[in-house]
Amino acid sequence: KQEVTQIPAALSVPEGENLVLNCSFTDSAIYNLQWFRQDPGKGLTSLLLIQSSQREQTSGRLNASLDKSSGRSTLYIAASQPGDSATYLCAVQYTGGFKTIFGAGTRLFVKA
Amino acid sequence: DVKVTQSSRYLVKRTGEKVFLECVQDMDHENMFWYRQDPGLGLRLIYFSYDVKMKEKGDIPEGYSVSREKKERFSLILESASTNQTSMYLCASSLIFLRTSGGAGVVETQYFGPGTRLLVL
Numbered sequence: 001k002q003e004v005t006q007i008p009a010a011l012s013v014p015e016g017e018n019l020v021l022n023c024s025f026t027d028s029a030i031y032n033l034q035w036f037r038q039d040p041g042k043g044l045t046s047l048l049l050i051q052s053s054q055r056e057q058t059s060g061r062l063n064a065s066l067d068k069s070s071g072r073s074t075l076y077i078a079a080s081q082p083g084d085s086a087t088y089l090c091a092v093q094y095t096g097g098f099k100t101i102f103g104a105g106t107r108l109f110v111k112a
Numbered sequence: 113d114v115k116v117t118q119s120s121r122y123l124v125k126r127t128g129e130k131v132f133l134e135c136v137q138d139m140d141h142e143n144m145f146w147y148r149q150d151p152g153l154g155l156r157l158i159y160f161s162y163d164v165k166m167k168e169k170g171d172i173p174e175g176y177s178v179s180r181e182k183k184e185r186f187s188l189i190l191e192s193a194s195t196n197q198t199s200m201y202l203c204a205s206s207l208i209f210l211r212t213s214g215g216a217g218v219v220e221t222q223y224f225g226p227g228t229r230l231l232v233l
Contacts, residue, residue, distance in 0.1 A: 034221060034222075036224075043202055043226045043227050044155075045224070046221045046222070089155070099157060099171075100157070102154040102156075104153060104154040105154060
């Protein structure tokens with residue numbers, strides 16, 4: 001069964017700290033992996049998309065890595081800010097169809 | 113900028129009512145999706161559509177139907193609302209940018225609407 005797991009479910013850090021969010025997935029036959037941000041009561045905003053042939057993607061203070069062989073991805077956030085407080089979701093698109101499997105998310109709190 | 117809009121942000125309905133959730137995208141995207149999001153369960157796909165009048169069941173289609181009469185609009189219908197359908201409903205759209213020789217498409221990033229929080233009493 002194709003599953004995406006995110007640990008931890010919630011994380012609280014002081015402002016300025018560098019942090020890593022983890023995502024693991026079963027089945028390495030993927031097309032891409034994507035990280036989204038969701039603010040409370042809102043829809044999802046795409047942060048980074050990594051194709052299966054890529055190892056990492058960077059956007060500003062965010063860096064996402066992909067290791068297909070181990071079924072893992074990490075989202076690194078540098079110099080965290082209170083505005084980074086949100087839920088971060090990992091999503092994997094597997095080969096063979098249009099389906100995207102989402103993790104349950106990690107709720108991040110950055111304290112000023 | 114891609115814009116995906118949903119007809120309501122909040123909705124309260126009674127058990128047994130027929131409920132329509134509307135989603136509209138303005139970027140001529142081929143694919144549209146309906147998800148529900150529940151605490152601890154992440155997003156689960158209800159239905160998706162890859163073209164006008166074309167639809168595929170997702171993981172949890174029971175109790176739902178969909179309609180795509182125009183490319184820009186994808187409707188989710190709860191035939192007879194039940195309390196276990198209380199949830200956050202999210203619509204998304206995307207382009208197909210690559211088709212494999214096997215016929216399966218690679219979906220580009222999905223753009224999400226703001227969500228509809230539905231409460232069924």
